[in-house]
Each structure stands twice: as structure tokens, then as C-alpha cells.
Amino acid sequence: MPFLGQDWRSPGQNWVKTAEGWKKTTADNKNHRYCEEVEEKDDCYNKENLLLSLNYDVAAKKRKKDLMNNNSKVPYFHREKWIYVHKGSTKERHGYCTLGEAFNRLDFCSAIKDTRRFNYVVRLVELIAKSKLPSLSGVAQTNYMNILEGVVQKVLDDQQNVRPIKELLQTLYVSLCALVQDMGKSVLVGNINVWVQRMENILQWHQQLDSIQINRPAAKGMGLTDLPASLQLNIMERLSDGRDLVSLGQVCPDLGTLAEDRLLWKRLCHYHFTDRQIRKRLMVSEKGHLEWKKMYFKLSRCYPHREQYSDTLHFCTHCHILFWKDTNHPCTANNPESCTVSLSPQDFINLFNF
Structure with a gap:
């Protein structure tokens, strides 16, 4: 039991509990010296381990920071491709899920490469551009722009969906022009120069889509005009x-x-x-x-057009988890399929209107 002396800066006295009560240890006590030596060795060993662990943590954080700085166009996603959507604080979770958090956790970079999910992600990006940009955090904004760049690159490579993506870029540019003018009201997260640079990138992408030249494949076999009129009309009926x-x-x-x-x-x-x-x-x-x-x-x-997608995000009403259809999520329901609801892009946005 440590005991402070008259000088509050002194280490005080050392006391040992015995069967007869507390006794003050003496300096010539061999057992006490041995114990002190063992404790000093243990302290040194623990300090060395602590320093090693701290150095390891610092090195790991530095490597992660260097990776993000050197390859900033690669967004960070969690290993799980689902997210628990909660609208209030509980004992297990503090706060509520935000749109930016859900945007980061769901694998949209892989979704734009999937033909079934491409139109769904494009529509979702368009809805966010219209009204939800101020709701995104700094990391979510970076991922948003990276995903948009991936969409533009896919259109340039595949030479498909040129007009919808041009309309998306136009919508986003108009929204940013209106928001940048209100920068004094802190409606956007980040430096104004960063947003100006992003607007320049949007204009550059739009110019690339304007200058795209669709390469016609070499004529092999029959073309559309070679088909009978009934088949041509049947193909036209498939256009939405x-x-x-x-x-x-x-x-x-x-x-x-x-x-x-x-x-x-x-x-x-x-x-x-x-x-x-x-x-x-x-x-x-x-x-x-x-x-x-x-x-x-x-x-x-x-009126708005009817929206139909090959693959959509799904929401489990039992465990309140948002996920892609082919992604497993930890559901505890006896019949998970009966608790699953398909979400349109607008339903996804409305899910975060608290």
C-alpha cells in the first residue's frame, strides 16, 4: 500500500500485507530486492512488448495511409457486402446508419461491371446527384466520383448507354453549380477547390462522350435490315x-x-x-x-417512366440488413426469402430519410 510522504513528489513508502497486518519494508530485505528485480524485469519486458506493438500499429497505419495516397482512385470497401440499417441509437449501436456509410459498404464498383446492375447503379447515382450530395461524407464523395469515373470508362469501352450517362453528367454538373454557389452555407463537405476540380472532370468526361465514335463491326452474316419486317417490328417492341x-x-x-x-x-x-x-x-x-x-x-x-431492373438491392425486414440479391447476409429468420423486399433506387434513397 503506497503511502505519500511530506513531499508530494516523493515516491512514498512501500508496505507489505502480512498475517499480522501491514508492515513497512526495509531496504536490506533480500526478498523485497529480489521481488523488485523481478518486477523491474517484467516491467522492462512489458514495456518492450508495448513499444513493439505500438511500432507495429504505427507502421500498419502508415502503410494504409501510403496506400490510400498512392492509389487514391481505389475506394475502400468493407469485406461484407451488406449493411445493417438502423434508424436510432440502441445499446449495441450508437447513432444511425447514414447514406454515405451505406454507399461505402455496398460494392458499387463491382456492380457497375455487371450488366444486370449497371442501370440500377446509374439511376441511384443520378438520384444522389439531384438531392443527396450534401449528405455524403468526404470518403463517400471520393467513392462516388470514382464510381462515376468507372461508369464513364465502361461506356467508353463498350460504346453503349452513351445518352443516359451524358444526361447523368449534365444533371450532376447542374446540381454542383447550384451547390457551389451556396458554399458559404457549408452545404458541401470539402474544399471548394476540390469541387471545382471535380466539376472540370465532369466536363472533360462529357466531352469524351461527345467525341466517341462507335465502331461498326465488319459485316458478317445478316443485319437488322436484312430481317423480315415482322422480326424487325418484334425487335422494336423490346425497346423501352x-x-x-x-x-x-x-x-x-x-x-x-x-x-x-x-x-x-x-x-x-x-x-x-x-x-x-x-x-x-x-x-x-x-x-x-x-x-x-x-x-x-x-x-x-x-410523369416518370416505369423502372425495371434485372438485379436490385434487397432489404430484409426481419434483420434490417441491406444487401445484393446474390450476397449472403446473417439472417436469423426461419424463412429469409419471405422477409426479403426488393428496393428501387428511390426506395433506397427513402430508406435514409430520417
């Missing part, structure tokens, strides 16, 4: 965007005639819009026929 249908009709006069088919535009209207919406926007020609093509573009300006 009227603008693609108009572009296809500009290839040659024969395809242009098929692209004006009224039944084709009627199916397109009923695919994207409800009967009530169609009745509100009826357009009749002089001959008394419904102008389905004009109605489609008029409805497109008034």
Missing part, C-alpha cells in the same frame, strides 16, 4: 425508350416506316404509364385516331 425508337427509325426509310407504327407506340404508352394518366393526356388526330407517339412524349414530360 421512345427516343431509341426514333433513333432507330432514322437509320433507313424502311425502319422509319416501322417506327411510326401506332400499335408500337400504344404498347410503349401502356408500359410506362397508367390508364388514368393516359386518359388525362389524350390527343386525337383529325381523322379521329389517337396520336400515341405524341401522347408518349407528352406523358414523358409529365
Whole structure:
């Protein structure tokens, strides 16, 4: 039991508990000296181990920091490709899950390389660009821009989905212009110069997409124009965007005639819009026929299109975990499939509106 002397800076006296009570140890006590020597050796050994462990931690942190600095375009993702979405503080978890945290934990870099998930990720990135950029943390913003760069690079390599990505870049640039003007209100995380550099990158990506030249493959076998008209019309029915249908009709006069088919535009209207919406926007020609093509573009300006994706994010209502369909998550339900709900991109955004 240490005992302080008159000088508070002194180490005090050493006491030992015995059967008769506490006794002050003497300097000539051999056992006490031996114990002190053993304790000193143990202290030195523990100090050496502590220093080694501290040096190891510092070295590991330095290697991780150097890796992030040298290869900053590689976003950091957790090993688990799912995230627990909680909307309040509990004894086990403090705080709530944010959009930026979910954006970092889910493997979007691999998702953009998957044809089934590409359109889903693009739509999600577009929704974040419209209203959720201020909600992202600094790391989430970096990952967001890296994913966007990966999307642009995939379009440049595959020469597909050029128009949707150009529209996405235009939406993001307009949103950033509005947010940068309010920088004094601290609506964006990070330095203003960083955001200006990102806006310049967006313009550069847009120019690259404008200058893209689609390489036509060498003619081998039959082409679209060589097919019968019934098959050509059947292929056109698979297009879900009227603008693609108009572009296809500009290839040659024969395809242009098929692209004006009224039944084709009627199916397109009923695919994207409800009967009530169609009745509100009826357009009749002089001959008394419904102008389905004009109605489609008029409805497109008034109502959102129907969204359909090959693969989406899923949410487990039992364990409150957000995950991709083919990713296993630690569900404790007896029938996990009955607790799984498919989420649209807008549903994913609404999940974090606390």
C-alpha cells in the first residue's frame, strides 16, 4: 500500500500485507530486492512488448495511409457486402446508419461491371446527384466520383448507354453549380477547390462522350435490315425508350416506316404509364385516331417512366440488413426469402430519410 510522504513528489513508502497486518519494508530485505528485480524485469519486458506493438500499429497505419495516397482512385470497401440499417441509437449501436456509410459498404464498383446492375447503379447515382450530395461524407464523395469515373470508362469501352450517362453528367454538373454557389452555407463537405476540380472532370468526361465514335463491326452474316419486317417490328417492341425508337427509325426509310407504327407506340404508352394518366393526356388526330407517339412524349414530360431492373438491392425486414440479391447476409429468420423486399433506387434513397 503506497503511502505519500511530506513531499508530494516523493515516491512514498512501500508496505507489505502480512498475517499480522501491514508492515513497512526495509531496504536490506533480500526478498523485497529480489521481488523488485523481478518486477523491474517484467516491467522492462512489458514495456518492450508495448513499444513493439505500438511500432507495429504505427507502421500498419502508415502503410494504409501510403496506400490510400498512392492509389487514391481505389475506394475502400468493407469485406461484407451488406449493411445493417438502423434508424436510432440502441445499446449495441450508437447513432444511425447514414447514406454515405451505406454507399461505402455496398460494392458499387463491382456492380457497375455487371450488366444486370449497371442501370440500377446509374439511376441511384443520378438520384444522389439531384438531392443527396450534401449528405455524403468526404470518403463517400471520393467513392462516388470514382464510381462515376468507372461508369464513364465502361461506356467508353463498350460504346453503349452513351445518352443516359451524358444526361447523368449534365444533371450532376447542374446540381454542383447550384451547390457551389451556396458554399458559404457549408452545404458541401470539402474544399471548394476540390469541387471545382471535380466539376472540370465532369466536363472533360462529357466531352469524351461527345467525341466517341462507335465502331461498326465488319459485316458478317445478316443485319437488322436484312430481317423480315415482322422480326424487325418484334425487335422494336423490346425497346423501352421512345427516343431509341426514333433513333432507330432514322437509320433507313424502311425502319422509319416501322417506327411510326401506332400499335408500337400504344404498347410503349401502356408500359410506362397508367390508364388514368393516359386518359388525362389524350390527343386525337383529325381523322379521329389517337396520336400515341405524341401522347408518349407528352406523358414523358409529365410523369416518370416505369423502372425495371434485372438485379436490385434487397432489404430484409426481419434483420434490417441491406444487401445484393446474390450476397449472403446473417439472417436469423426461419424463412429469409419471405422477409426479403426488393428496393428501387428511390426506395433506397427513402430508406435514409430520417
